[in-house]
Amino acid sequence: MMPSQARTGGDDSLHRWYLGVGAAALVGGALLPPAVRVWVYVALAASLVVAVAVGVRRHRPVWPATWWLMAGAVAMSLLAQVGWALAMGPTGVPRFPSVGDACYLIMLVLTASSIYWWVRPAERRGGAVDAGIVALGAGAVLWTLVVAPMLFNGRFTGLRLGSYVLYAGLDLLILVLTVRVVVISRVRTPAYRLMVVAAGLLVATDTTNYVLLLAGTSHDTLTALGWLGVYLLLGGAALHPSMARSTGSMPANPSPASRRRLATYVSLTVGVSALSIVSFAAALPASQSARLIVPGILGAAMSVLLIVRLSQLATLLNRRTHLDGLTGLGSRVVLQDRLDEVSPQHRVLLLVDLDGFRDFNDAFGHQAGDAILVETGARVRAQVPTNATVVRLSADEFAVCAPAADDDRDGSNMAERILAAVHRPYRVRGLAARRFGASIGAVALPAGQPCAPALRDADLALRVARTGGGDQVAVFDPAVHAERLANAELVAQMHHAVEAGEFEVHYQPIIDLATGDVAAAEALLRWTRPDGTRIPPDRFIPLAEQGGAITTIGAWVLRQVCTDLRRLWSEHQVAVTVNVSAHQLRDPLFAAHLLSLLDTSAVPGRALIVEITETVLVTSVADAATVTAQLQQLREHGVRIAIDDFGTGYSSLAYLRELPVDILKMDGSFTAHQIDNGGTREIAFIRAILDLSRSLGLVTIAEAVETDTQAHRLRALDCNLAQGYHFAKPGPVADLHTLLHKHSRPAPVTAGP
Structure with missing residues (x-):
């Protein structure tokens, strides 16, 4: 309203x-x-x-x-x-x-x-x-x-x-x-x-x-x-x-060939011709004016016929614009026209995406794929009211704009009927019967209001259905849209934050469990806004990864770490570990840039440890050669490679065998749950990770150690190194210098025995 x-x-x-x-x-x-x-x-x-x-x-x-x-x-x-x-x-x-x-x-x-x-x-x-x-x-x-x-x-x-x-x-x-x-x-x-x-x-x-x-x-x-x-x-x-x-x-954008418009054009043409004839007749003698009548009438008739012919061409073009040539359904233009109307009725908008169609189309060709699309359009049309608008938006995406029933204001019931219809086997000549699923996004359109954001909202719901595994219906949730807006705003603010100096690198010590000495430190990014508000890393770093800002932020972090390392290494011989994203590793020049930074800062390669996650290993399969080459180039110059959050992802022994890895960082969930609350099986699993690391000549670092009991058990299991709040919280580089001055002999991070 x-x-x-x-x-x-x-x-x-x-x-x-x-x-x-x-x-x-x-x-x-x-x-x-x-x-x-x-x-x-x-x-x-x-x-x-x-x-x-x-x-x-x-x-x-x-x-x-x-x-x-x-x-x-x-x-x-x-x-x-x-x-x-x-x-x-x-x-x-x-x-x-x-x-x-x-x-x-x-x-x-x-x-x-x-x-x-x-x-x-x-x-x-x-x-x-x-x-x-x-x-x-x-x-x-x-x-x-x-x-x-x-x-x-x-x-x-x-x-x-x-x-x-x-x-x-x-x-x-x-x-x-x-x-x-x-x-x-x-x-x-x-x-x-x-x-x-x-x-x-x-x-x-x-x-x-x-x-x-x-x-x-x-x-x-x-x-x-x-x-x-x-x-x-x-x-x-x-x-x-x-x-x-x-x-x-x-x-x-009304129809260029509507009857009302055509009638107006014809009336104006005839009227102007008639006025011209009358004017000439009034200005000339009677004997001359009669000669103008027939040419004037013929000229007016020719103009009218030209208008009609142009309207026919416009109608043909308009039909091609408003109809999908394959399925005979409407096009995006038709849907937009319906959404632009301020309807007195409650309506629903559904976006229907055929799961698995692209693979089918690639495997069996466009002719088989077109048959599936035609059949899908007919099935969708059969499950909605006769006064509904059904269009094909893209290759395998359909849309429905229909009046909402009193017991189905959000369109979920209608969507379920479409889903059931799509589930039925498809029979294509020359092929065995095929079954498809569908992802459907639904949004309610209130009566009496413009529906400008309807397509955006339905698309958000469709994405939820897809990310949930497909073959399901998702109804638009305003909270999801609000979260996406907040995330987009946060990503936009990140670029400004780098220029404004709102980011800061904090360091958390890594402790040798055998001696209690500081062996290294992990560089951790912190974001504090000018008003003092702190944005948690687990809030902005995933968004930076998704939005592409991680490349800019990661480059800044590496510059800052290399600057801080100059004094940390020269005074204390302490190495620093720093996380590197998949986006950075896909750059063929990444290793060269990082080595140039180390050289400019007068820091040797062994002072830096590059951390990558198991997710990087999995998601970068297509770029495996590039990733391996980057890591190998760094390792040849003394930079060590660590796998972060080990044990929670999908990496295999093949990765540990093929990639130049020096350190495994055992995920903190093992420390928090399996050491404190685990039985024989859980402790055995941790021991297996430690044995694997030793057998491969790698160093193991246990993360998130928060109690003396956890540190004692890890020490008993012969874990090399650990970090966590039990030893020290992350803090500015000055705090790390203060802590290091208390230790006369730093413990170097070296490979296992």
Whole structure:
């Protein structure tokens, strides 16, 4: 429900009262003498200014520019009425020129500006051809009925003639801009319709006024009804609740060959041809004018046929744009048009993705794949209401926009029916029966509201269904969208954080369990915002991996670690371990850059230990040669390689055999659970990891040691090294220097026996 519609019913009735009272004033005012009628004009104009102000205040349109311009135009109209009233002569006709004439000119300019700004500035494209056609047709009518007689009959001269021609030109501009709005605006609200009718009535009334002036007949009553009607319609539009969503709309992209548009083009063509024939006939002798009739009629007929032919071509092109050539379903354009409609009904949007189709298509070819898609489209169509819109969005992705049943507002029941239909075996000539699953994302579309984000929300739900293993239905959860927005914002802030110096490297000592000496330290990244807020590493590092920011952040960490290592190594001979991501290792120049950093910092390779996770080993299979080459190049220069979180991933003995690895870092979950609470089996598993490490000549580091009991048991199991809060918390490099000064003999990290 729109905010303006959520208020009490007073808003809905106010515009009716205004239109009712105004209609009474319109009828009564038209019957009054000219000297009195002008003050009725003034009263109605003043009420319109108030109506616009009240409407903008109550309904708060998102794009109010056109309404304020309209208010300015009405205010100038009010001043024009006052000016004409003060300039009224004894005959009841205002003297010319007067202040009223200048104000009326400004009023026309502001009205044209208001209509021009009906659509947001960034969304003005479109409608130029239609507006040009109307300009030519209406211009021909205006020239024949108004401008040409004014210029050539000698009734008006000088400034009065110039002002009348200028007024007529501005009326034509208002008509053309109104047509443009009708063509490109997607809204069809009551307020919109009232405004369009008011603009048309203004142009029609002014034109009638000019024609009657030229004829020298009385025109007061007729034109008074027209102008008062314009005020009345605009006031009703301003007070109607729908005025809040009647401006600022995006282009509607209507069908270029609609019957209404075709009829308009044909009417204008015939009308202009008829006016041309009449004008020539009036200007030439009777003997000559008859010769123009047949060519004129033939020319008009040719123009009409050309319009019809072009409309047929446009219809054909439009069909190709709106239909999927393979399945006969609608296209994305059709779906977008449905979503752009503000429906009075609750609706649902479903995105259906065929699981496993791409593999099937690659294995058996496009002909078999096309048969599956055609059958899937038919099955989806059969499971939804007849008034639903079913389209094919991409290769194997379909979409359904359908009215929501009272017992199925989120569309989950409809999605389950589609899922069951897809599960049935597919029979393709020459192949055994095949079964497919489907991932379906569903989102509810509330009644009476625009559905601009619907596709995005349904796609988020579809991703949830896919990541959950497929062959399931996921309903859009606003919390998921909010989390994604927060994550995207956090990724954007990371790049700024590097430049702003919000990141800091902390170091946690690694202890030799046999001697208690500091053997090394692990570099850990910390992020503190200027307001003191700390972002946990497990919050931002995975997002940095996903969003690509990890490459920039990782490069900064390596530079900072190499800078800190210069003193740590020269004073204490302490090595530092640092995590490297899969994104960094895929760069063929990574090892060269890192070795260059070490050389610039005057730090030997053995002072640095590069940590990689088991996930890197698995996800980088396609880049195994590159990863291995990078690690081998580093190891040849003394840099040691450690596998972090060992025991929780999917690495195998083959990785330990083929990759140049020196250190295993046993995941902290073994320390926290299996040592404290484990029985014989759990302790045996830890002992197996330690035995494996020793047999391969590797060093083992136990992570997350938090109690003396854990340290004692690891020592009893002959574990080499350990780190955790039991020994020291991570801290700035200065804290590490303080701790190292207490130990005269650092214990080097070396390979196992």
